[in-house]
Amino acid sequence: MHNQPNDPKSTATPNKAAGPAQPNTPKPGGNYQAKGDEKPPVVAQSVPPIPGVDAIKLDWPKQVNAARSTWGKLSxxxxxxxDGQPSKLATLVQERYSVTRQEADKQVNSFLETCNKQ
Incomplete structure (x- = not known):
């Protein structure tokens, strides 16, 4: 006797129409269904864009000395x-000066705005 697809003893692979199992991801609307000890994903806060940041990136090698004067603990x-990227600068400032991310973002934004005015 051969096993039929509907036979409970069948060793045939299950119907793939149901699709692969979905990973444990946030649902639309922010409903996160955690299983066990899993923690919800960390969402990085973005630094608000600063007008002229692209221009600062082009002139960044010239701005390094000014940044070094502002943050002497950074090499x-x-x-x-x-490369003058606000998020990278803020991370460096936050780590080296043991300040909150909000304070680091504030310092970086202020510095870059000053550079933009020059």
Whole structure:
């Protein structure tokens, strides 16, 4: 006797029409269904765009000295590698000066706005 697809003893693979199992992801509307000890995903806060940031990026090598004067605990190499990107600068400031992300963002935004005016 051969096993039929509807036979409970069948070793045939289940019907794939149901699709693959969905990962544990946030549902539309923000309803997160955590299983076990899982934590909801961390959502990064974005730094509001600053007018002229692209221009600052082009002039960033010239601005490194000013940034170094502002944040002496940051090395020239770290500042160069940040490429003038607000989020990278804020992370460096936050880590090196042990300030909140909000304070680091505020300092970086102020610095970049000053650079933009020059």
């Amino acid at each position: 020239e190499e770290e500042l160069r590698q940040s």
